[in-house]
Amino acid sequence: MEAIRKSSVVPVWLPWPLPAGWLVTGFGEVGDERTGARASVVALTGPSLTEGPADLLVIAEEPGIGLGAAFAGLDGPDPGEGFDTGPPNAKIGVLGHPTALWCVDGADDRAVYAGEALGNWLWAIAWPADAGCMIALAELSLLDARDHELDVPFGAFSPRLED
Numbered sequence: 001m002e003a004i005r006k007s008s009v010v011p012v013w014l015p016w017p018l019p020a021g022w023l024v025t026g027f028g029e030v031g032d033e034r035t036g037a038r039a040s041v042v043a044l045t046g047p048s049l050t051e052g053p054a055d056l057l058v059i060a061e062e063p064g065i066g067l068g069a070a071f072a073g074l075d076g077p078d079p080g081e082g083f084d085t086g087p088p089n090a091k092i093g094v095l096g097h098p099t100a101l102w103c104v105d106g107a108d109d110r111a112v113y114a115g116e117a118l119g120n121w122l123w124a125i126a127w128p129a130d131a132g133c134m135i136a137l138a139e140l141s142l143l144d145a146r147d148h149e150l151d152v153p154f155g156a157f158s159p160r161l162e163d
Helices: 002-007 067-072 129-137
Strands: 013-015 023-032 036-047 053-061 090-094 097-103 111-117 120-127 141-144
Touching: 002 023, 002 036, 013 036, 013 053, 036 067, 053 067, 053 129, 067 111, 067 120, 097 120, 111 129, 120 129
Parallel strands: 090 141
Antiparallel strands: 013 141, 023 036, 036 053, 053 120, 090 097, 097 111, 111 120
């Protein structure tokens, strides 16, 4: 966590406080030592609202990087034209401000939401697909882990980050 906090030039979005029963299960980044991380991902695992475990990836990235789209199962680097037409499907708190997220048609086995925060793409991708309602219902509140030293509860490394 300390390494990504220091190298990232985009936010490292962390739901805080974590929803009950949830653990942080990994971090990832896209970038290099010269320019820093241009995309960050935080993996979490916890109970779904239906039954069984759920996984959640929260991604921040500069437009055109494509990390969120890759995890979403999309062909292009961004959510695509028209994803944000109509009212948002969910709102989550980002640094204390309500932030709109729209459903994106990704792979069938996951729920994909995308929006914008601080000039970067914000993605929330949940497995299984019906766990996506957790994003809309759990009233997530994100903070930028780069700005906080937190005692974060960690779990086993997420296999979602191995793809």
